[in-house]
Amino acid sequence: MALYKYGSFLTQHDDAAFDAVHSPGATAPYAGIYRCTGCGYEIGIAESHTLPPQSHHSHSPTKVEWRLCVYAQHKK
Ligand SMILES: [Zn+2]
Numbered sequence: 001m002a003l004y005k006y007g008s009f010l011t012q013h014d015d016a017a018f019d020a021v022h023s024p025g026a027t028a029p030y031a032g033i034y035r036c037t038g039c040g041y042e043i044g045i046a047e048s049h050t051l052p053p054q055s056h057h058s059h060s061p062t063k064v065e066w067r068l069c070v071y072a073q074h075k076k
Contacts, residue, residue: 002033002042002069010070022066024054032071038062042069 004010017030021037028034031047039059043052043066051066 001040002035017071018068020068022051022068024051024056024064024066026051026066028066030068030071031074033069034066035069037065037067047072047074 020029022028022034028045028047028049028051031045033042033044034051035042036057039057039062041057045051052064054064056064
C-alpha cells in the first residue's frame with residue numbers, strides 16, 4: 001500500500017482514471033503510482049511510459065494488471 005507522511009499533499013478524488021485497469025505493456029496515462037491488481041505490487045512511472053510487462057513479477061493464478069493508485073498533477 002502506498003504510504004505518505006503529509007496528508008496535505010494528497011487529495012481524495014473520484015476521478016474515473018482510478019477505476020481503469022491497464023494491461024501489462026500499456027502506456028501509462030498519468031504519472032504516478034500504479035498497483036498490480038493481482039498482488040498489490042506498486043510501481044512509480046512517468047506519464048506516457050510503458051507499464052511493466054507480464055514478466056515483471058510472477059504470481060498465479062491471476063495475471064499482472066495495473067491500476068492507478070495516486071497520480072501526479074502537473075500544475076502549480
Ligand atoms: Zn502482481
